[in-house]
Amino acid sequence: MSIANVLLVDDEVSFVETFSERLELRNFETSTAFSGEEALQVLERNGSIEVVILDVKMPGMGGIETLTEIHRKYPLVEVIMLSGHVDVASAIEGMKQGAFDYLMKPVEMDQIIAKVTEAVSKKRQHEEKIIQARIKEITSRRA
Numbered sequence: 001m002s003i004a005n006v007l008l009v010d011d012e013v014s015f016v017e018t019f020s021e022r023l024e025l026r027n028f029e030t031s032t033a034f035s036g037e038e039a040l041q042v043l044e045r046n047g048s049i050e051v052v053i054l055d056v057k058m059p060g061m062g063g064i065e066t067l068t069e070i071h072r073k074y075p076l077v078e079v080i081m082l083s084g085h086v087d088v089a090s091a092i093e094g095m096k097q098g099a100f101d102y103l104m105k106p107v108e109m110d111q112i113i114a115k116v117t118e119a120v121s122k123k124r125q126h127e128e129k130i131i132q133a134r135i136k137e138i139t140s141r142r143a
Helices: 013-025 036-045 063-073 088-096 109-142
Strands: 005-009 029-033 051-055 078-083 101-104
Touching: 005 013, 005 036, 013 029, 013 109, 029 036, 036 051, 036 063, 051 063, 051 109, 063 078, 063 088, 078 088, 078 109, 088 101, 101 109
Parallel strands: 005 029, 005 051, 051 078, 078 101
Antiparallel strands: none
């Protein structure tokens, strides 16, 4: 069983392919997308994605816009923003829009693994709370 199901989104194909391979070697299941639009399509097809690693600067639908759509359609999916450029405004906006964290490229593998592990733990805790609330609601109706 994998540690987490991760979607990597970046317009730099070589970065995505290399990072995907490195995560898979560490027992993560990965999917890839090379644009914001493609990321949303992958999320629609694959309901098991838990964490998205999302580049901020991409042509077409940028990272912040993609983040906003992900949280609108898939509110429990955690998103870690990546940027190769120092852009405090986009970091602040990303955090306001619900990003789990914001990291600068180049990112160390140990750092991204730690962040993904934290993010998936948060997602799973939210899911468990939802399940417990539903169980409580069902049992209270029967009483």
